[in-house]
Structure formats: C-alpha cells, structure tokens
Amino acid sequence: MTTQRIVILGAGFGGLAAAMALGRRHRKGSLRDAEIVLIDKNAYHTYTPTLYEAATASKDAANYMDLKTIVTFPIGEMLKGLPVKFVQDEIVSIETSREGTLHLLSGYTMRFDYLVIALGSTTNYCDIPGLAESALALKTFTDAVKIRDAVWNAAFDTTPERKLQIVVGGGGATGVELAGELRVWLNHLGVKQKVAADVSIIEANPTVLKDFDDRAVEAVTKRLKKIGVNIMTGAMIASVSNEKKKVLLRDGQEIDFDVLVWTGGVRANPILQGVPMKMRSGRAEVGDGMVCLPQTPDLSFGQKIFAIGDMVCVMNDETGKPVPMVARAAIDQGLIVARNIERDIRTLPHITYRPGGFPYVIPVGGKYAVAKLGSFIITGFAGWVLKGLIELRYLSLIMSKTRALRIWLKGLLLFVKNERLG
Numbered sequence: 001m002t003t004q005r006i007v008i009l010g011a012g013f014g015g016l017a018a019a020m021a022l023g024r025r026h027r028k029g030s031l032r033d034a035e036i037v038l039i040d041k042n043a044y045h046t047y048t049p050t051l052y053e054a055a056t057a058s059k060d061a062a063n064y065m066d067l068k069t070i071v072t073f074p075i076g077e078m079l080k081g082l083p084v085k086f087v088q089d090e091i092v093s094i095e096t097s098r099e100g101t102l103h104l105l106s107g108y109t110m111r112f113d114y115l116v117i118a119l120g121s122t123t124n125y126c127d128i129p130g131l132a133e134s135a136l137a138l139k140t141f142t143d144a145v146k147i148r149d150a151v152w153n154a155a156f157d158t159t160p161e162r163k164l165q166i167v168v169g170g171g172g173a174t175g176v177e178l179a180g181e182l183r184v185w186l187n188h189l190g191v192k193q194k195v196a197a198d199v200s201i202i203e204a205n206p207t208v209l210k211d212f213d214d215r216a217v218e219a220v221t222k223r224l225k226k227i228g229v230n231i232m233t234g235a236m237i238a239s240v241s242n243e244k245k246k247v248l249l250r251d252g253q254e255i256d257f258d259v260l261v262w263t264g265g266v267r268a269n270p271i272l273q274g275v276p277m278k279m280r281s282g283r284a285e286v287g288d289g290m291v292c293l294p295q296t297p298d299l300s301f302g303q304k305i306f307a308i309g310d311m312v313c314v315m316n317d318e319t320g321k322p323v324p325m326v327a328r329a330a331i332d333q334g335l336i337v338a339r340n341i342e343r344d345i346r347t348l349p350h351i352t353y354r355p356g357g358f359p360y361v362i363p364v365g366g367k368y369a370v371a372k373l374g375s376f377i378i379t380g381f382a383g384w385v386l387k388g389l390i391e392l393r394y395l396s397l398i399m400s401k402t403r404a405l406r407i408w409l410k411g412l413l414l415f416v417k418n419e420r421l422g
Helices: 013-028 048-054 064-071 141-157 173-193 214-227 270-274 327-345 381-398 401-417
Strands: 004-009 034-040 044-046 072-074 084-088 091-095 100-104 109-112 114-117 121-123 164-169 197-203 229-233 237-241 246-249 254-256 259-262 266-268 283-285 304-307 360-363 369-373 376-380
Touching: 004 013, 004 109, 013 034, 013 084, 013 327, 048 064, 048 141, 048 173, 048 401, 064 072, 064 141, 064 401, 091 270, 114 327, 141 164, 141 173, 141 259, 164 173, 164 254, 173 197, 173 214, 173 229, 173 360, 214 229, 214 360, 214 369, 214 376, 266 283, 304 327, 360 381, 369 381, 376 381, 381 401
Parallel strands: 004 034, 004 114, 034 084, 114 304, 164 197, 164 259, 197 229
Antiparallel strands: 044 072, 091 100, 100 109, 121 266, 237 246, 246 254, 360 369, 369 376
C-alpha cells in the first residue's frame, strides 16, 4: 500500500488536537501506512486563554522566562512517543493542482495527500487609518509581553497629576478579559506607586460580547463597571493618530491614549488567498466533514483538504450563527478531521461535524469569571475556580498529568505573587 502523507499546518488548539489524535490512531495500527507531519513556525504551542494574564503580570512577580513556561509549551515534548514528525517552518504557499505541494519559507517543498489547514486567524485592522501603526495586538506570547512592557513603562512615566489612559479597541472576549485584568492591575499600582489610570473599552456593537448569552453579557458588564472600566458601546473608530495619541470616533469625539490595544477584528490567515477554495465572510467554507470546498463547481482538488478553527466559517443550524472562534470548537473540529482522514483512507464515509452549544468562561479581573455551562450561568469566585480546572484539564490532555499539574501550580503561584487575586 502506498504511504499516505498527512500534513497539518498550525499547532494551535485544532491543529495539535488533530495531530495527536492521528498519531494515536497510527500507534494503534489503523494508520500504520500513513506519514503524519505537523508544521508550525514556532517550536511551541501557545495556550492563548492565559495571554491576558501574561500581559498584566507585574515585572516584580514574573520575568520573561517565567511567563513563557506557563503560556507556551514545546511541541516536541507534547508529541513525544507519537509517530508524528514536527517541522518548524513557515508556509509560503499551497499548491492544489495535480499533486498537492507545500512551499515553505526555508525553500523546502513537501508533497501531501491529506492537508489539514489550522493556521488560525490574524489581526484585522478593518482599514482604519493609523490603527495598525498605533495599536498593539494580543495574538501571541510576544504580543502579551509587548503590552505588559508598554503599560509598565507608561505607568512609571506618568505623573500623579495626570491620568494614564489605556484604551482597548474591541469588546469581545479578548478585549473584556484584558481590560478587566488591566484595571485590577492598575488599581494595585495606584496603591503602591500612586499611579492614576483610566481603562476604556471602545466597542462598535450595542453591548460587549456580541452573540454571547444575554445573562453572561449582563454579568460581565456589571463586573467591568464595578471595578472601574469605562465601557463605550455603539462607538466606531474612524482613525487613530499615533503622533497625537488620539483615537477619533465617527461621531467626532476624541479619546486620548497612552497605550492602545486592538482586539476588535480578526480574519483568516492570508495564506488562504492563494488557494481556490470557497470563502464566506473572509473565512473558508467547509462541508459537513470539515472538507474544504472548491471555489467554483468546475474546480476540484486532487487531494483531500480540510480546514478547522478560527479560519473556517461553520454555521450552527440550531442558532443560525457561525460557530464561535473558541478553543473547544477548534479541538472538536480537529478530532472530527482526524477520524475522517482515517475513515477516508479506509474508504469509509465521513462523519458529519455537528456543532453544539460550546461552554465558555470569561475572566473579568482578579478572582472573578463568568461561565456558561449548558443553560447555567456561573459568576464570581466559582467561575474563576472553574476556569482554573478547565486549564488544568486541557494541560493534562496534551502532556503528562504530573507535568500538567506542575505547570498549572506554577502559574497559580505566580499570579498569587502578583497580588491581584483579591
């Protein structure tokens, strides 16, 4: 039997889940004639739900390496014992005509029979003049460190007579989490260093957390206001001047800033622009089994190409809305793709991906989080405890339970040391 090469692009939540699931199937013998390759530009997997914490960790509590060990995890260690080859490289282009070929930044080319595209999303600055040049993003560990350094430096450069102005553009989950933790951190700095600061969220929609459960939105909004975050909804940014340090809104209002963070938009990885696949709202449209669809009916791919995670648009038939870009959805899609690749090789029909109601936890500063589990909304300290347990469970799925517990405890102790958990 000819060896089938399965290549997974991206070691985020979905890509890592697919690679590990395929590796386990290979080890059990069902994919013994397949070669599994995982490609990522980084040598580590980033646990993105903790980026907001890294962005607000005091330098007195944690240095760069401390933070990196609890936010990023070496891919090689997680794949240890699995028949999965890891290649650290960057994708330049994907060729789907005839024989599937990947062109890598290193100059190397790689053939594939099955391709799983799990490259995630990139920041979308929505063509707002001056925004990309003026704002920091929060997508990577490096981004988190840049935000921490910018806020820290701005806080110590300000004077008691002048308020530090921190503006977060975008009131989705990332913006809410970051703004809440920044507010608690700056409250702490205000006591220790006599730093006065305002933290503001600018959101174009009528509320923060668009498309989230109304009860969760209400609880999060109440918490943000209680800890002192300014919420500006129905406000659209027209332009940004980095020279004047001002955000201009479409209604003519000007907002001063010392640090501006943009979390208000994402788009599919630009690599998809060169692939003739069907797109919807800037993201790849897929069939029932997460198989990518050709751009037009007259096109066909010579290989099986799947896409998962933030870069795909999958509609939930029950809600009529796209599946949210959350880790749980990407993991489920990765597991479905692994099963379907195995079934395809064995000439069995694909399993249909049926999205459900995904649980979520939104931390909102300190020991407070809002969680949705099924029809239940859990708020406050209980939500924060649940968040920690979810993190521990995920870590135990991608590494040994002993190492997972050690990393989890290290993170907990680090943020206790940061004195922002009260």
